[in-house]
Amino acid sequence: MEIKAPRGTHDIMPDEIQAWQYVEGIIRDHCAHYGYSEARTPVFEHTEVFSRGVGDTTDIVQKEMYTFNDKGNRSITLRPENTAGLVRAFLEHHLQNEPLPIKLYYLSAPMFRYENPQSGRYRQFYQFGVEAYGAPAPSCDAEVVSLAWTLLQKLGIHDLELHINSIGCPKCRPAFQEKLKAYFRQYEGQLCQTCLERLDRNPLRIIDCKSPVCTDIVRDAPTMLDSLCGECQSHFDTLKAYFDAMGIAYVVDPMIVRGLDYYTKTVFEIVSKDIGAQGTVCGGGRYDMLVSQMGGPEMAGVGFAFGMERLLMVMQSLGLLPKRAPLCDVYVAALPDEAARMAAFALCASLRAQGVKAEVDHVSRSLKAQLKHAGKIGSRACVIIGADELAAGVVKLRDMQRGEEQAIAMETATEAIAAILK
Numbered sequence: 001m002e003i004k005a006p007r008g009t010h011d012i013m014p015d016e017i018q019a020w021q022y023v024e025g026i027i028r029d030h031c032a033h034y035g036y037s038e039a040r041t042p043v044f045e046h047t048e049v050f051s052r053g054v055g056d057t058t059d060i061v062q063k064e065m066y067t068f069n070d071k072g073n074r075s076i077t078l079r080p081e082n083t084a085g086l087v088r089a090f091l092e093h094h095l096q097n098e099p100l101p102i103k104l105y106y107l108s109a110p111m112f113r114y115e116n117p118q119s120g121r122y123r124q125f126y127q128f129g130v131e132a133y134g135a136p137a138p139s140c141d142a143e144v145v146s147l148a149w150t151l152l153q154k155l156g157i158h159d160l161e162l163h164i165n166s167i168g169c170p171k172c173r174p175a176f177q178e179k180l181k182a183y184f185r186q187y188e189g190q191l192c193q194t195c196l197e198r199l200d201r202n203p204l205r206i207i208d209c210k211s212p213v214c215t216d217i218v219r220d221a222p223t224m225l226d227s228l229c230g231e232c233q234s235h236f237d238t239l240k241a242y243f244d245a246m247g248i249a250y251v252v253d254p255m256i257v258r259g260l261d262y263y264t265k266t267v268f269e270i271v272s273k274d275i276g277a278q279g280t281v282c283g284g285g286r287y288d289m290l291v292s293q294m295g296g297p298e299m300a301g302v303g304f305a306f307g308m309e310r311l312l313m314v315m316q317s318l319g320l321l322p323k324r325a326p327l328c329d330v331y332v333a334a335l336p337d338e339a340a341r342m343a344a345f346a347l348c349a350s351l352r353a354q355g356v357k358a359e360v361d362h363v364s365r366s367l368k369a370q371l372k373h374a375g376k377i378g379s380r381a382c383v384i385i386g387a388d389e390l391a392a393g394v395v396k397l398r399d400m401q402r403g404e405e406q407a408i409a410m411e412t413a414t415e416a417i418a419a420i421l422k
């Protein structure tokens with residue numbers, strides 16, 4: 001039986017990896033411009049990190065986590081997201097004692113969710129995300145969103161919508177939740193089973209339900225924006241003013257509540273229309289209670305995560321990904337005899353030491369077949385070490401595009417070829 005990758009997972013093979021590395025390079029550079037440093041945390045954490053952090057009434061915790069007991073009988077979970085795990089690391093490394101804000105990012109970090117796989121939705125997927133700790137001001141929300149927005153511009157993606165909302169804070173949300181409960185109770189006979197269960201514990205989650213009946217009911221539900229306290233209202237208004245000042249267009253969308261429980265005040269999503277149903281390339285928001293909920297001090301937080309596959313899908317659909325670049329500048333082809341092969345091997349090694357991408361034959365091809373192979377792998381140039389060249393103490397350098405050839409003395413070949421290829 002042929003063994004296949006598990007459902008909802010995918011391999012990233014050499015024909016794709018250069019596109020990933022291209023995007024990753026731009027992201028790293030962009031994060032550095034905004035003062036973010038990279039952090040890498042484990043792909044598994046104690047289950048409690050997510051049940052406490054993400055919230056045990058969320059779909060992620062209730063239905064989607066890969067949780068198991070390890071051999072020491074500890075409950076372990078493959079991370080479904082990275083915000084809670086990074087807060088765990090932030091506290092473990094006492095970053096709250098460092099000058100604030102602390103600004104971290106993670107890149108192409110694997111996440112695991114037991115979801116129904118479809119285009120743009122996987123069971124193992126990769127995220128790029130940023131998290132800023134210790135800055136309660138709306139300017140930090142604005143900076144985080146603008147980092148995402150300007151990154152997308154830099155990557156060449158312009159046809160996007162930024163949806164923003166505020167879901168309040170522990171001061172104003174409880175009264176709103178009571179209003180929501182009263183509203184949804186009128187429809188108890190129609191709500192889906194999951195939403196019925198959520199009604200008392202977390203009615204906000206019902207707004208996120210995708211079932212057509214619940215979606216219809218949600219349409220006329222009261223919105224948090226009408227119930228914000230003075231502080232949340234002013235935070236939201238100032239944030240919008242920052243967007244206006246930066247020329248970032250947004251849609252205020254009261255239906256954005258996000259599928260994770262840690263958010264307070266700002267929530268946002270960036271949606272692309274280029275890849276169909278799973279068009280949300282980036283989602284995030286503020287989480288001012290999470291650090292204290294995880295056992296730390298009171299500490300503001302705000303961040304987002306991109307789905308890397310979705311980002312690459314958008315770029316692919318817009319033709320924004322670079323063509324695969326050849327991995328070889330020069331192929332050193334030699335007669336299949338011992339002396340010529342040895343000379344080719346040595347020249348290849350010294351060219352590599354000079355920073356030239358060089359290749360040499362390892363599968364006993366004839367000289368003619370080596371030249372053909374050099375063409376196939378897209379080598380810009382070929383060095384030929386044949387019987388005549390060996391006798392004359394030279395090598396022949398052939399430009400593969402123009403077909404032009406020149407003889408170069410063997411002793412100076414490395415420096416001369418490196419200089420020509422630069």
Ligand code: HAM
Nearest residue numbers: 081083121122125280281282283284285303304305307
């Ligand atoms: P999230 O909305 O659950 O937020 O995920 C962020 C992004 O990851 C989504 O917008 C989507 O692009 C991608 N994504 C999510 N699930 C999948 C999947 N099954 N397959 C492919 N891509 C997926 C979070 O994870 C939060 N931790 C974001 C955050 C950071 N909030 C504050 N800081």
